[in-house]
Amino acid sequence: MAQSPQDVFAPWDDATEKPLIRFRNVTKNFGDFTAIDDLTLDIYAKEFFALLGPSGCGKTTLMRMLAGFEKPTTGTIELDGKDIANVPPNQRAVNMMFQSYALFPHLSVYENIAFGLKRSDMDKADIPARVDEMLRLTRLQKFAKRKPHQISGGQRQRVALARSLAKAPKLLLLDEPLGALDKKLRHETQFELMDIQEKTGTTFVIVTHDQEEAMTVASRVAVMDAGVIVQVATPDRIYETPNSVYVADFIGEVNLIEGHAAVDNGVATISWAEGQPPITAKTDLTADTQCTYAVRPEKITITQHEPQDRPNKIKGAVLDIAYLGNISTYHVELPDGKVIKAQTANDRRIARRSFTWEDTVWLSWTDTAGVVLTA
Amino acid sequence: MRRFTLIAIPYLWLFALFVVPFLIVVRISFSYYELSIPPYGPQLDLSTGWDGVKAFFAELNWDNYAFLTGDDLYWKAYLSSLKIALIATFLTLLVGFPIAYAMAKAAEEWRPMLMMLIILPFWTSFLIRVYAWIGILGTEGYLNQLMLGIGLIDAPLTILNTNVAVYIGIVYTYLPFMVLPIYAALEKMDDSLLEAAEDLGCTRTQAFWLVTAPLAKSGIIAGCFLVFIPSLGEFVIPSLLGGSDTLMIGKVLWEEFFSNRDWPVASTVAVILLLILIIPIILFQRNEQKQRETDG
Ligand SMILES: Nc1ncnc2c1ncn2[C@@H]1O[C@H](COP(=O)(O)OP(=O)(O)OP(=O)(O)O)[C@@H](O)[C@H]1O
Ligand SMILES: [Mg+2]
Numbered sequence: 001m002a003q004s005p006q007d008v009f010a011p012w013d014d015a016t017e018k019p020l021i022r023f024r025n026v027t028k029n030f031g032d033f034t035a036i037d038d039l040t041l042d043i044y045a046k047e048f049f050a051l052l053g054p055s056g057c058g059k060t061t062l063m064r065m066l067a068g069f070e071k072p073t074t075g076t077i078e079l080d081g082k083d084i085a086n087v088p089p090n091q092r093a094v095n096m097m098f099q100s101y102a103l104f105p106h107l108s109v110y111e112n113i114a115f116g117l118k119r120s121d122m123d124k125a126d127i128p129a130r131v132d133e134m135l136r137l138t139r140l141q142k143f144a145k146r147k148p149h150q151i152s153g154g155q156r157q158r159v160a161l162a163r164s165l166a167k168a169p170k171l172l173l174l175d176e177p178l179g180a181l182d183k184k185l186r187h188e189t190q191f192e193l194m195d196i197q198e199k200t201g202t203t204f205v206i207v208t209h210d211q212e213e214a215m216t217v218a219s220r221v222a223v224m225d226a227g228v229i230v231q232v233a234t235p236d237r238i239y240e241t242p243n244s245v246y247v248a249d250f251i252g253e254v255n256l257i258e259g260h261a262a263v264d265n266g267v268a269t270i271s272w273a274e275g276q277p278p279i280t281a282k283t284d285l286t287a288d289t290q291c292t293y294a295v296r297p298e299k300i301t302i303t304q305h306e307p308q309d310r311p312n313k314i315k316g317a318v319l320d321i322a323y324l325g326n327i328s329t330y331h332v333e334l335p336d337g338k339v340i341k342a343q344t345a346n347d348r349r350i351a352r353r354s355f356t357w358e359d360t361v362w363l364s365w366t367d368t369a370g371v372v373l374t375a
Numbered sequence: 376m377r378r379f380t381l382i383a384i385p386y387l388w389l390f391a392l393f394v395v396p397f398l399i400v401v402r403i404s405f406s407y408y409e410l411s412i413p414p415y416g417p418q419l420d421l422s423t424g425w426d427g428v429k430a431f432f433a434e435l436n437w438d439n440y441a442f443l444t445g446d447d448l449y450w451k452a453y454l455s456s457l458k459i460a461l462i463a464t465f466l467t468l469l470v471g472f473p474i475a476y477a478m479a480k481a482a483e484e485w486r487p488m489l490m491m492l493i494i495l496p497f498w499t500s501f502l503i504r505v506y507a508w509i510g511i512l513g514t515e516g517y518l519n520q521l522m523l524g525i526g527l528i529d530a531p532l533t534i535l536n537t538n539v540a541v542y543i544g545i546v547y548t549y550l551p552f553m554v555l556p557i558y559a560a561l562e563k564m565d566d567s568l569l570e571a572a573e574d575l576g577c578t579r580t581q582a583f584w585l586v587t588a589p590l591a592k593s594g595i596i597a598g599c600f601l602v603f604i605p606s607l608g609e610f611v612i613p614s615l616l617g618g619s620d621t622l623m624i625g626k627v628l629w630e631e632f633f634s635n636r637d638w639p640v641a642s643t644v645a646v647i648l649l650l651i652l653i654i655p656i657i658l659f660q661r662n663e664q665k666q667r668e669t670d671g
Contacts, residue, residue: 069570089573102571105669106589115585116575149669167575 009219010234011044018081020045020171020203021066026075028061028227035061037227038075048197048204050214052250053224059207060099062224063173066205067096079171090119092171097164099175099207101156103148109159110135110144116167134162137192154180161189165196174206178213186210190217211251215239223247239296244375248294253329255300255340257293261285261372268372273336280311283372295370300342302330303362304354310364316340318359330355332363397649404642405435415638439643448627449644453651455622459538460607463545467602468595470546471553475594476587478554479561486562493551505544505615512540512616536618544612545602552601560594561587593666600659608648624648 011017019042028036035058043049051059064070065077068089076083084092095116103112113134117127135141138158143151148159157180164172177193178186194217197204208214214221215235222232223246231243242248245256259272263285270279270293279293307313319339320331323346330342342363355361406415417434420427443449478489496504511517512535519531534540564587572582606612610625617623624644631641 067570067574089570090576090578094574096571096574098567098571100565100567102565102567104568104571104586106592115572119576119581147669163571163575 009046011047012042012220017044019043019078020047020080021205022078022081024076024078026065026072026077028058028065028070029073035227036065036072039227039229041222041229041232043203043205045203046197046201048194048206048217048219050218050221051205051207051224052209052211052214052221054250055209057224058227059224060175063096063175063205063207066171066173067094068092093169094171094173095164095167095169096173097160097175097177101148101160103156103159103163105148108145108147109140109151112148112159113162113166116163120167130166134166137165137196138162138189154182154185157181158189168200168202171203171205174204176207176209179209186213187216193217221251223250225250241371242294242373245292245294245373246375248371248373253297253341253343254294255297255370257295257338259291259293260288261291261293262288267367270372273334273338276314276334276336277312279370280367281370281372282368285372285374289374292373293370294373295365297329297341297343298327299369300340300363300365302332302342302344302355303364304359306362307364311367312369313362313364314340315360315362318355318357318361321355321357330361332361400642400645402435403638404439404646405437406639406642407434407436407438408637408639413638414636439639440647442640443643443647449624452622452624452627453647456607456624457651459541459545459613459621459623460603460609463542463549463606464599464603466542467546467549467553468599471550471598472557472591472595474550475554475557475561475591478558479564490555490558493554497551501548502611505548505611508540508544508547508616509535512543535616536621538617538621540616540618541613541621541623544616545606545609548612549602549606552605553598556597556601557591557594560591564590593662596662597659597666600655600662604652604655604659607652 011019021041021043023039023041026036026039027034039062051062053059061070065072066079068084068087071085076085078084079087079092079094104115107115110131113131114127117130118124122130131144132141135144138161140155140158140162143155143159148156151159157177161174161177164174174193178189181189190213193204193206196202204217206214206217218235220232221235221238223230223238225246231238231247233241238247238251242251248254249256257270257272257279259270259279261268261270261283263269263283266282266284268281268283268285268291270281270291272279272293281293285291301307301310306315314334316332316334318330319333322329322331325346327343327345330344332340332342334340340363403415406417408414409416417431419431423430474493478486478493481489509516513519514531514533514535516535518534519528522528523531534543568586568590569582572586573579577585608625608628609623610629613621613623613626614629617626628641628644628648631637631644635641
């Protein structure tokens, strides 16, 4: 999030800050299947908390427990310091946008959005203005009178979003809120969401399959795998210092190199292939160990001649070039057949680019470019 | 051409099985009673050619309709049938809705079994099932014996041969017609809608009235018509279970036809019954049409 340096938003680093939501050793079983496994997690007020993870890892289950549709099998969930196990969904200051939208088919778009407001203590006379505001926000003014079956999938998704936003709850749960929108509308809505968040101070928990989205909107990102949270950190930490191969691989593109690290005074020397010079990398490790070295393609420089003063360099041949418009990814094959990806910005027109297929090139990177992972 | 054939088949069907018999009934309703075989006249005599046809039409008349409107027995019978059919439909709804609701909420693997149980009675003769109710409802019947046995009542109740027995009979007989359409409507309802309603601040009861009930509406309407329309003309149930004071048009029709052998009056009763039914039938079609539009 864009924050000026003096008011960095980081309640998770502040020991005096009380979390809004607190999962304590929460386990959720469906029969003998464990969907959430001994999960402990704090989410702070005004956070924009993103849940990322493969299909079936328990993201929706986590949300449903917060909304009150599922009870933890063991463990407690606290909202504002109070155990909410026995608070029914309609008495929680929590609104959820369902992954399936769950729009009322017999009600118009307008009535769907007004549904929650009519059930609240809002003055009847104020409801139309609020609904109109939501319609404008989600660009649905033209469709107010239509029934859900008369609008497109993306429009339905926006109705679901508008309906959950309308009551301006303390905590808003969005289960893949923008998946069906085109890229442009998605970006605009992301910024709208961040705007709403800043204006209302609502806490957002958002599930997304789009890591770019998580990176853009989230104050913190949690990467989940099979009912467990693998890492919770700010987007840049998640990206730059993943704590495991799983996280490194899940977020963005990465080169993973397995080897053995000999650690000396904060520097790991990783031997990883016969006949190749070892990789040197700064690390927090203290003992020698088997490891996986992870380095992002954009941290690797590709040159025609052997670079000087670079701690890590390897020679290879261009196997493939993926042109992505603003950037290109070069797949470079090493003599032993391993392929390393390197990215460069396309600051020149295609015709003037320096490498082509089967060219011999040098890949190089610094000793702080990658991380040494043992998990 | 192929398209035309496809459309023509149902229309031919409708023509052969509905329009033709109906026209025959209408023609009899305009005839007069006669001691002959068949017991009405005039008969169309084509041997005299065009004159015969003209003579035939000249003899058809509205006398039976005038007779029916003149005698208040018939009006009372129609009104009483309407009343009984309406009350019976409402009672069937009261019994049928909870059954349909429970079926729709039952675990997926149980549903076909429950559906079977609802349809199963249809596999035995309707007549036998109604007779069985005589055994249950009579003064010496199982129901009275049971209630006497557990001390609920001191003297047997007279249920058989009253309107109550007719209501029980209609509710029992037409229950599946109520349950199945409501079940169909409830079954395709997504449970997450109720969760969404609760999430937005509804209690369970409010969620029922604001979400479940409106979504079941078309099923309820369909079920009510499917029960109301046949019970209006019902004959077997009132004549077997009802008393002498149970006045239903179906019974009147039967008596005109078989006891009095007055085919023309019986046909007139039938034609008017159909005219009365056309209104609910059209409303029913409208409801179905609307439902198809929202589904589509
Ligand atoms: N009611 C239930 N009964 C049994 N198993 C369930 C139930 N709900 C969820 N599960 C299982 O729990 C696991 C987690 O489900 P969940 O819906 O939370 O996944 P998810 O992370 O939201 O996945 P997706 O990204 O596909 O939406 C899945 O394996 C799912 O099959
Ligand atoms: Mg999900």
